Amino acid sequence: MLGDIALLLVGAVLVNNFVLVQFLGLCPFMGVSNKLETAMGMSVATTFVLTLASVCSYLTYNYLLIPLDLAYLRTISFILVIAVVVQFTEMVVRKTSPLLHRVLGVFLPLITTNCAVLGVALLNINQAHNFIESLFYGLGAALGFSLVLVLFAAMRERLAVADIPEPFQGAAIGMITAGLASLAFMGFAGLI
Amino acid sequence: MSSTSYRQLTLNGLWKNNPALVQLLGLCPLLAVTASTVNALGLAAATLFVLVVSNTSVSLIRLVVSDTIRLPVFVMIIAAAVTVTELLMQAYSYELYQILGIFLPLITTNCIILGRADAFARKNALPAALYDGFIMGIGFGAVLVLLGAIRELLGTGALFADMQLLFGAGAEAWRWQVFSVDYPFLVAILPPGAFLVTGCLIALKNQIDTSLEQRAKAKADAPVAGSKRVRVTGTVS
Amino acid sequence: MRTVHDIHGGIHPPERKALSRPGELTDAPIPPQLVMPLRQHLGVPAQPTVEVGDTVLGDQQIAAAQGVMSVPVHAPTSGTVVAIESRPIAHASGLEDQCIVIETDGHHRCLDAVGTDDWRALDAITLVERIREAGIAGMGGAGFPTAVKLSPGPERPIETLLINGTECEPYITADDTLMQCHADELIEGAQILAHVVSADAILIGIEDNKPGAIAAVEAAIARADADIELATFPTKYPSGGEKQIIEILTGQQVPSGGIPADIGLVCVNPGTAVAAKRAIIDGKPLTHRIVTLTGEALKNPQNVSACLGTPITALMAHAGLNAIAPQRVIHGGPMMGFAVSNLQAPITKITNCLLAPTATELPVPEPAKPCIRCGHCAEACPASLLPQQLYWYARAKDQEQLAEHRLFDCIECGACAYVCPSQIPLVQYYRAAKGQIRDSEQEKRRSDNSRGRFEARQARLETEAAAREAKRAARKAAAQSKADAEGADPIQAAIERAKARKADQDKEPEQTS
Amino acid sequence: MMATLIDQPLLAALTALLGLGALFGALLGFAAIRFRVEGNPISEQINALLPQTQCGQCGYPGCRPYSEAIAEGDAINKCPPGGEETIQALADLLDVEPQPLDAEHGVEKEPVVALIREDECIGCTKCIQACPVDAILGAAKVMHTVIADECTGCDLCIEPCPVDCIDLVPRKSGIGFWHWPLPADRAPRFDVIATDAATRDAA
Amino acid sequence: MSLLKVTSPHASGQSRVSAVMRDVLVATVPGVLVLTGYFGPGTLINIILGGLVAIAAEYAVVAMRGRDPRVAVSDLSVLVTSTLLCIALPPYAPWWLIAIGVLTSVLLGKQVFGGLGYNPFNPAMVGYVVLLISFPVQMSAWAPPRGLAEVPGLGDTLRHVFAPTTIDAVTAATPLDLLRQNTGLLFDDLLRTSAELTSWGGIGWFEANLAFLVGGIWLLYRRVFTWHAPIAMLVALAVCALMGYDGGSSESGGSALFHLFSGATMFAAFFIITDPVSSAVSNRGRLIFGALIGALIYLIRTLGNYPDAVAFAVLILNFCAPFIDHYTQPKVYGTGKAGSKET
Amino acid sequence: MNWLRSIGLSGTVLALFAAITSVAIGWTFLGTKDQIELEVRRAEARQLLEIFPVGTHDNEIVDDTFDVQAETPLLGLREVRQGYRVRQGDRVVGVILPATARDGYSGDIRALVGIRKDGSIAGVRVVSHRETPGLGDKVDLRKSNWILGFNHRSLENPAMDRWNVAKDGGVFDQFTGATVTPRAVILATRRALEYATLHSATLFEQEADSA
C-alpha cells in the first residue's frame, strides 16, 4: 500500500509530470514564472487547491453523479466544485491568516482556470482511483506542478539577464526552455 | 459595429492579439493535441464551437447577470457547451473523442473562452460577440492546425494522415507523404517537440512583426515627442 | 606569537616591488605651481580662506573644513595664490574640480610650528581637533577624515589600534619606505592615536614580503620600549583591505555594513599615524606625502616625498618618463588605481603611487567576452561574494537582486576581474551599480518629498475651495433664513439684493478686490 | 426518490445541477457581502514608483492620476521623467514585460531644476500658482526664488512667466554627482586621450 | 603624448576563455585515443565532421546577429561542445546524424539563448538527447570493441559515415545495455556469459573511462574546474550502486565498480557536468549538483528506459541549477548568514 | 438582511442558469445516448474484429468473454484479463487470448492473440506497451505491419525452434537496432499458442450456452 502510494507520487511528480509531460496547467506555468517569489506563492496555493479539489470531485462523482447515473455531467459539476473550493479556500484563508491571504490572494482566481485542477479530477476517474489514491494523485500532481514551476521560475530569472536574440525574447525563449526541460524529464520515463 | 472595427476584430483574433501566440492562453490543448493535424483540427473545431456558443450566450444574458455571480454563470455556460460538444463528438466521431481524451472536457478551463466571455462578450452586443468568438476561435484553431501540421510533417514525414477520423472513410486517401525517410525527426511529435515548435512559431511571429513594424515606421512620421502632455496646474492664460 | 588567520579568496599577482627600491627616499623638487584641490578626501570639500593675489606661507591653512566630514587644506610652501578655479584633478571621472593654484616662490618660508611633546596630558577632544586642523585624511586609500574615524563615540569602546602596514598591492612601496625611513615617528604616532581612542593595545601588521620594514619597525619598537605588537603574515592580495587585515590578525569579521569600531578596532595607515605624530608633536599640518613612482616606462623608478599639489607631470618628468606610444599613468596601484586623464592633475593626500607601465608590462585588456560562470571570481573574492551573479544583475540593473547578493559588501579590490578568463571589467560594473543604487535612493527620497508637497498643495487647494464653498453656502443659508423670516419670496429678495449691490458697486468701485 | 431520479435522466440532471448551483450561488452571495474588497492598493504601490515630477507628460494631471490609470490597465511607458528605470520597476511590480518609453509622451532627459534670474523677475506670482510642489517662494511684486531642493524640474512654471526669466539648469553636475558608467558591451576596453592639446592649453 | 584610459584592475591573470577551452580539448585526447583504439576511427571522424559543422553554424548565426563571428568562434567553446557531443555519439554514426546533433547543440542548445555563457542547458547534452529520442536506432548502434569483431579501417569507416546502409553489420549492445536487457541472469553470470563484459565495465569501456579519468585529473590540476562536482557525482553513484547491489541477483543494478567504469561515467564526471555555464556556481551548489546527477544516473540506469542516463541526468540538474544557486549562496564576509537570507 | 437578499438573489439566478444548462445537456445526452453506446461497443469490438473479421463468425465477440487467471505462466499475465470466444453457429471456431510479455525493453507488453481452432494464428495485436518510440514501438500496428507476420503461423509453422527473431536463428525479422522487443512479442505469442494447445479442451470444446 505504502509502496503503491509512493509509486503514485513519483509517477505524478516526475514520470508523468503534469506540466512537462501531460501538458496540464501550462498557462499559469508560463504566466506566473517570471519571479521565483511569485512562483512559490502560486505553488503553495495550487498545491492546496489541487489536493482539495481532487478529493472533493472524487466525492461528488462517486456519491452524487454515479448513483444518479449522471456521469456525463462530470465536467460541469467538477468545475462548480472547483470554483467552490477556490472560493472557500479564499474565505478560510482570509479569515484565519490575512498574511497568507496577501501571498495567495492574487493566485487563487487564476487557479480556477487552470486545467490541472479539472484535469486531475478527470484523470482520477479515467484511472479509477479510490479515495486515498485520489488524494495522493492530487497531491502528487500539485507537487509536480510546483516543482517545475519553481525550478522554471529560478531559471527564468537567469534568462532575464541573458543576451537572447531579439525574436526569441519573452515567451518564445520560455517555451524553448520548457521544451528542453521536457526533454530532460523524458529521462524519467520508465521509472515506474 | 462599423466595418473597421470588424476589421480590427479580425486582425486581433488572427494576428495581433492571437490567443495562442500572443496571449499565451489555452496552451495545454495547444501543446497536447497537436502531434497530428487531424487531432489539432478536431480540437480546433470543438474549441471554435464552444467559443461561439459561449460568446453568444454570454452576450445574450449580459444584462441579466450581476457582477457577483458573473463568473460562475459564465463557467456554467461554457461547461454546458463543452459537455454538449463532448457528447456529440462521442456519438459521431468516437475515435477522435478517444484520442483527444481529457483535453476535450478541458476546453472548459481553456482560458481563452472565459477570457473572451469576460473581456468581450460581456460588454458587446450579439453580432460583435458572435464574430469575436468566431474569429478568436479561428485564430486559435489556425495556430493549432499549423502546429499540428508542422509537427506531423517533421515527426512522420506525412501530412493529413488519419483524416478519416474526422471526415469519414473517404478521407483516408488524403494522407500525403511529403517526404520519405527511414527515420523521421521523432522529437517533433513527442512532448518536448510541442514546446520547441511553439517557441519557434512565436519567434517567427515576433520576427515578422518586427520587420512589419520597421517597414511601417519607415513610412510613417515619427510621433511628436510630448504631444500628449497635459497641464497639471491650471492653464496658461 | 599571534595566530594568523586566513581569509577567503585572494590572489597572488606578481609583486614587482623591488622596481621602485623601497627604503630609499628623496625629496621631489618643488614645482613652480602647486594645484591644491579643495576635495582631497571623502566628504564635503573645504572652503577657500584665501583670495587670488594673497601671499601664503608654508603650512598656512588655505581652505577650511566645512563641518565634520571635511578637512582643511594647507599650503605646502610659500608663494602667491594665482587662481581659484576649476582644474583637472586626479579623479577617475577625469572631470575638473575647484582648486587653489599657488605660484611657489622657492623660498619655502613656513609658519612657526607649535607642537607639544606632552601630548599625554591633552585630552582626546583637543587631540582630535588638532588632527583635523592639520588636515589629516586617511592616507591608505579612501581619504576618510581621520578625525571622524578617531571619534567612534562612547558606544563603541576601542580596544586595539591597528596600523595597516600591509601594502598588498603590487608595485607600491610608499608605506614600506615610510616604515623604513620614519619608523620612530610611526611608533610615536601610533601611541598618540592609541591614546586618542583610548585603545589598550597597538598592533602593527606587515606582510612578510617587506623584511626591511619589519626590521625597521621592530628596531623602533625596541628603541621606544613601547608595548606594541608587530605581526607579520603571508603575502596575498588584498590582505591590506581593512576588513581583511582585521580578520587575518584577529579572526573577527567586521559586521556587514559596519565599521571596525563596531568590534573595538580602529585601523589606520602608517602614513596617517606619522601625519598624526607630526601634527601633534611637531605642530605641522599634512602638506607632503611619500609617493612611489614606478613602472617600466620610467627611467628612475623611486620613492619621493612630494608636496601635495605637485602636478603629476612634474613627478613623471622627475622619474624620467620616456613614453613613445600612448601611455597609461595609473594613480594608485595596478589593482585598484585609476588611469589618469590629464597629467596636469596634482597629487593629493591619497596619492600613494604613480605607475607608468609599458604595454608589455601591463597589457591593455582585450574586449570582454561573455561570462562563462567558471566561478574563478567567486573563489578569488575576499568578501565571499558571487561576483558573477553581481555582474549579471548589474547588467540587468536589478537593484533588488544586487542588494540580496550584497553588492555593498564588495570592497572593489579587483581580485575577481584579475582572475576572470573572460576579461570582464567586473569592478566597473559594481562601481556603476553602486552609483546607480545610491542615485536612485536619492531620487526616491526626492520623489517621496515631492509627493508630500504635491499632496499637501492639493489638500491646501481643496480646503481653500471647501472653505470658499462653505462660505458661499453659509451666506446662502443666511439669506434663506432671512428671507424666510421676512416671509418674502427668496428669489425676489435675491434679485433685489443683487440690484442693491450693483448700486453699491457703482457708488464705490474701489472697494472691490 | 432516488429511483425516480434514475428513471428520469432529465430530472436527475436538473436536480443535481440545481442543487449545486443553488448551493454555490448562496455561498458566493454570502461571500460577496461578507468579504468585499476595498480600494485598490495597487495604485498606491504604483504611485510610490513614479518620480513625482508632477509634470503631466503622461497625459494625466499628476502622478497619482496616472498611477490610478495604470492600476486600471493603462500602459506603463508614458512617464518620461521616470524613464527606463521607472518602467522597469513598474514591470517588476505588475509582472509584465517592460516596453520602451512611448516617445509621444516625451523623451527621457537629464534631471533639471528651475532657476529664476532674479534680477529680471517682476514678481507677478504666476509661477507660484503653476508650481505643483510649492517650490517657489515670493510674494506679489517682489522677486521670486526657487527652492532648488524642492523643485522637481517639471517646467510648468516656464510658460506662465511673462518675462521669460526662468531657466532650467541640470540638477546633477560636477564631480560630486559623478559615478562610474556601466561598461559598454563589445567595445574596446580603453580610450585614448590626446592630452597634448590639453597640456598646452593648461600650460 | 596621449594617455590611455583603462579601468582597474590594470593587471590581469593568465586565464583566458580560449585557453580554458583548449585545455579541455587537449584533455579529451587520451580518451579519444582509447576509443579509437578499441572501436576504430569512427569517433575521430565524428569529431572532425562535427567540428566543421559546428564552426560553420556558429559563424553563420553570430554573423546573422550582427556580431563579429570570428571572435565568437575563436573562443573555441563551440569546438568543445561539438567534440564532447561527438565523443558521446556512437562511432560510425551516419553523417546526417552528426550534422543534426551538432546543429541542435549549437542552435537550440546554445545560440537561441544568446551564445557562450548564456545557455542554461548543456548544449552537447541537448544535442545528444534530441538525437537519442529522435533516432534511437542509430543512437543505440554502438560498435563492437576490438577483440570481439574486426575493427573497420578508415575506408570502411568513411563508407559507414557517408553512405550508411545497414547498421546491423557493425553494432553491438553496450555493456550498460546488456545490463539493462538482462532479465534472468545473476550479475556474475552476466559478466561471465557476455563476451564484451569484463568485471571492470566492459572491453574498451573500462579503458576509455580510465583515459577520461586521466584527462579529467589533468584538468583538475590545471584548475579548469574544482573537484566538487565530479567527486560528488562519482561518490553518489558509487554509494547508490553499493546500496542497490544485493550481491548480484538478476534484479540488482550492477556493482559500484561496474557503474564507475562503464558507460560515460568518467567522461560525464570530468567533461560534461563540469561545464561551468550550465552547472551550479558555488562550490556547495556544485556538490549538490554533482551528487544529484550521480544518484539520478544510477536511478535511470537501473529503473528507467535508457541504458545510460548521463545526458538526461545532466539536463535535469541543469534545469535545477538556478534554483540550487539561489539556495547555496556562500556566506558573505561580515554577515552571519548566507547572502540571500538577510536583507 | 442585506446578506439574505444577496444570497437569495445570487442563488436564484445561478439555479436558473443551472436549470437551463442542465436541460440543454440532458437533452443532448438523451439524443446521443444510443449512438454513444453503439460507438463504445464498436470501438471495443474493432480490435477483435480485426483479428476475426466479420464473416468468419456470427457471434458478438465482445460479449463472449471469459476470465483468464493471472497465475498462468504461459500467458505471463499479472492480473486477471479477459479472453474472447469466436463462434460460428454453436461451434467455437477460435479464441482471442490475452498475453503479456514481461521481457520487453521497458515494461510489460500486453497483447491479444487470436487463435483458430486448428491452432493457427488469426492475428496478434499489441494492446499497450512502453517500448521506445521509433525503436520498439514498431510492434504496434499503427507504426508498422510487422505484427501481421504472425498471421497463419502455428506451432508447426515454423517449427518450435524457429519461433524466434532472425538474429537468434528464427524466421521472424527483428527491427533494425532493436531485437529485444520483437523477441519478447514472438516468444509471448508462441507461449500463447502453447497455452491454447494445452487447454484446447476447455477453450474450444465448450458449448455456447455454458460460456
Ligand SMILES: Cc1cc2nc3c(=O)[nH]c(=O)nc-3n(C[C@H](O)[C@H](O)[C@H](O)COP(=O)(O)O)c2cc1C
Ligand atoms: C560611507 C562611509 C562611512 C564611514 N563611517 C565611518 C564612521 O562613522 N566612523 C569611522 O570611524 N569610520 C567610518 N568610515 C571609515 C571606514 O571604516 C574606513 O576606514 C574607510 O572607509 C577607509 O577604508 P578603506 O580604504 O578600506 O575603504 C566610513 C567609511 C565610509 C565609506
Ligand SMILES: Cc1cc2nc3c(=O)[nH]c(=O)nc-3n(C[C@H](O)[C@H](O)[C@H](O)COP(=O)(O)O)c2cc1C
Ligand atoms: C583592496 C584593498 C586593499 C587595501 N590595501 C591597503 C594597504 O595595503 N595598506 C593600507 O594602509 N590600506 C589599504 N587599504 C585601505 C584600508 O582598507 C583602510 O582604508 C586603511 O588602512 C585605513 O587607514 P586610513 O584611514 O589611514 O587610510 C586597502 C583597501 C582595500 C579596499
Ligand SMILES: Cc1cc2nc3c(=O)[nH]c(=O)nc-3n(C[C@H](O)[C@H](O)[C@H](O)COP(=O)(O)O)c2cc1C
Ligand atoms: C535509448 C535506447 C532505447 C532502446 N529501446 C529499445 C526498445 O524499445 N526495444 C528494443 O528492442 N531495443 C531497444 N534498444 C536497443 C537495445 O538497447 C539493444 O541495443 C538492441 O535491442 C539490441 O539489438 P541488436 O541485437 O539488433 O543490436 C534501445 C536502446 C537504446 C539506447
Ligand SMILES: Cc1cc2nc3c(=O)[nH]c(=O)nc-3n(C[C@H](O)[C@H](O)[C@H](O)CO)c2cc1C
Ligand atoms: C570544463 C568544461 C567542460 C565543458 N563541458 C561542456 C559540455 O559538457 N557540453 C558543452 O556543450 N560544452 C562544454 N564546455 C564548453 C562550454 O562551456 C560550452 O560551449 C558552453 O556551454 C556554451 O555556452 C565545457 C567547458 C569547460 C571549460
Ligand code: SF4
Ligand atoms: S571569473 Fe569571469 S567568467 Fe568566470 S564566473 Fe567570474 S565573471 Fe564569469
Ligand code: SF4
Ligand atoms: S571586487 Fe568585489 S566582488 Fe570582486 S573580488 Fe573584490 S570584493 Fe569580491
Ligand code: SF4
Ligand atoms: S509623466 Fe511621470 S512625472 Fe510627469 S506627471 Fe506623469 S507620472 Fe508624474
Ligand code: SF4
Ligand atoms: S519651480 Fe518650476 S520647474 Fe520647479 S517644480 Fe516648481 S513649477 Fe516645476
Ligand code: FES
Ligand atoms: S489551457 Fe490554460 S492552464 Fe491549461
